[in-house]
Amino acid sequence: xxxxxxxxxxxxxxxxxxxxxxxxxxxxxxxxxxxxxxxxxxxxxxxxxxxxxxxxxxxxxxxxxxxxxxxxxxxxxxxxxxxxxxxxxxxxxxxxxxxxxxxxxxxxxxxxxxxxxxxxxxxxxxxxxxxxxxxxxxxxxxxxxxxxxxxxxxxxxxxxxxxxxxxxxxxxxxxxxxxxxxxxxxxxxxxxxxxxxxxxxxxxxx
Amino acid sequence: xxxxxxxxxxxxxxxxxxxxxxxxxxxxxxxxxxxxxxxxxxxxxxxxxxxxxxxxxxxxxxxxxxxxxxxxxxxxxxxxxxxxxxxxxxxxxxxxxxxxxxxxxxxxxxxxxxxxxxxxxxxxxxxxxxxxxxxxxxxxxxxxxxxx
Numbered sequence: 001x002x003x004x005x006x007x008x009x010x011x012x013x014x015x016x017x018x019x020x021x022x023x024x025x026x027x028x029x030x031x032x033x034x035x036x037x038x039x040x041x042x043x044x045x046x047x048x049x050x051x052x053x054x055x056x057x058x059x060x061x062x063x064x065x066x067x068x069x070x071x072x073x074x075x076x077x078x079x080x081x082x083x084x085x086x087x088x089x090x091x092x093x094x095x096x097x098x099x100x101x102x103x104x105x106x107x108x109x110x111x112x113x114x115x116x117x118x119x120x121x122x123x124x125x126x127x128x129x130x131x132x133x134x135x136x137x138x139x140x141x142x143x144x145x146x147x148x149x150x151x152x153x154x155x156x157x158x159x160x161x162x163x164x165x166x167x168x169x170x171x172x173x174x175x176x177x178x179x180x181x182x183x184x185x186x187x188x189x190x191x192x193x194x195x196x197x198x199x200x201x202x203x204x205x206x
Numbered sequence: 207x208x209x210x211x212x213x214x215x216x217x218x219x220x221x222x223x224x225x226x227x228x229x230x231x232x233x234x235x236x237x238x239x240x241x242x243x244x245x246x247x248x249x250x251x252x253x254x255x256x257x258x259x260x261x262x263x264x265x266x267x268x269x270x271x272x273x274x275x276x277x278x279x280x281x282x283x284x285x286x287x288x289x290x291x292x293x294x295x296x297x298x299x300x301x302x303x304x305x306x307x308x309x310x311x312x313x314x315x316x317x318x319x320x321x322x323x324x325x326x327x328x329x330x331x332x333x334x335x336x337x338x339x340x341x342x343x344x345x346x347x348x349x350x351x352x353x354x
Binding site for chain 2: 017022025032050053110112132151176
């Protein structure tokens with residue numbers, strides 16, 4: 001019989017290890033996905049998943065089962081990943097990448113073309129995904145998290161706000177800034193034109 | 207409304223059909239918006255399609271979580287160890303400070319007094335005189351002052 005998350009939380013609080021394992025099993029894919037998109041293909045990702053659930057276990061007494069467990073656990077995961085990204089930015093950890101800078105720039109050039117990725121993506125999806133994450137690495141960690149949750153994971157702004165512990169309006173601003181920052185960061189790479197000039201035949205006003 | 211705001215609203219699916227159609231016509235002629243939109247579309251599609259390899263860590267994580275709280279070591283680590291470590295550190299510092307700065311232990315006052323008194327008794331000639339004087343005085347009392 002399927003138990004609800006609230007029941008599993010309750011059983012875990014009463015010392016049922018199997019209930020907690022079931023809770024982890026339900027949400028580990030979501031946590032793994034978010035950690036992968038925020039931290040990349042590194043060993044940090046596995047640590048992030050473990051640490052997220054261990055922190056959740058310690059804080060389970062504070063969790064109110066009236067609210068859904070998903071956003072709560074993702075909030076712990078996002079906080080952990082954002083902290084790791086900040087440490088990375090401050091040089092405490094170094095991002096490991098299989099792709100050289102030139103190779104990443106070559107792949108990122110394709111991102112600026114309509115359908116530029118789809119044509120060649122089938123054969124080289126992993127490299128493109130890594131190049132995409134290398135571009136996201138240049139963002140403020142908070143903007144990156146908002147962008148991943150909203151655009152890649154297709155969550156509503158309310159849920160993004162709940163996971164990031166902020167308001168819907170602030171979450172919206174972070175996503176907008178991430179979008180414009182991504183464009184700016186890409187334009188800073190050598191040999192990439194992001195089309196700062198309008199086409200000559202643009203006369204329309206919106 | 208600015209085009210950048212329209213791009214955000216377009217991507218968030220918040221434009222009605224006619225606004226959407228109008229924005230698509232704009233995209234056809236505005237390279238900046240078209241490039242921005244293509245970049246975001248491509249980034250998102252690659253990250254969504256990527257296969258994320260993961261392993262089932264549920265049992266391992268649950269075991270670790272419960273080991274932490276069930277073992278005495280875990281309890282000590284959670285509750286007592288910080289306090290004990292702090293207390294031990296304080297005591298060690300206090301002990302070191304005491305050994306380092308404390309003066310040599312003074313001799314026992316009562317012992318010193320006794321020693322000095324004995325030395326005085328043994329060496330003071332006055333005590334012999336006093337003793338002799340005492341015996342003469344006793345003899346004088348016994349023999350009616352004729353001690354010679």
